[in-house]
Amino acid sequence: AQSVAQPEDQVNVAEGNPLTVKCTYSVSGNPYLFWYVQYPNRGLQFLLKYITGDNLVKGSYGFEAEFNKSQTSFHLKKPSALVSDSALYFCAVRHLAGNMLTFGGGTRLMVKP
């Protein structure tokens, strides 16, 4: 079985400050990890993924994520938040050889001016 936990329902940050959205996962074998973002009344948009290689992955819109195997975490980060980053963020995991993505419950990011 595979699972994803996003421990924070909401993260509040001031514009210009760094942000972190937390994600921990559980999967047997090598994980394939993703972050997606959802804006109101829209579908999910891909931000970044980790398969193998460098533990720090860079993605769209200045976001990055750090894979930590020992802590089974894949936290999403951005050095300087924008108001337009306010949205719902989902972490997802699958086994590298599998096809079924398991999503976390989502974290709402609120960036205030």
Added chain:
Amino acid sequence: DAGVIQSPRHEVTEMGQEVTLRCKPISGHDYLFWYRQTMMRGLELLIYFNNNVPIDDSGMPEDRFSAKMPNASFSTLKIQPSEPRDSAVYFCASRPGQYNEQFFGPGTRLTVL
């Protein structure tokens, strides 16, 4: 490319009626996924296809739900008869190959009265 196309974008129907949701995946993508999103249960995978063949339908909640993919460019998700608890946003996603990210459609918001 226009991305994943879903229709209708909104559907309001009465309990007991048949509902058909439609999806056109991105051309060349050989995997297609149907998800349901609710506040209570988050994002749930209902079924997925590979090369038009249903591979795993273990997420389909009941026999009232059925999905087909008659060709590489079209899939349907049908609910018959519909019930108020089926109210949700239904997403279709497609993916090119085994080791890539999924691309989501804009979703269909279904309301069953």
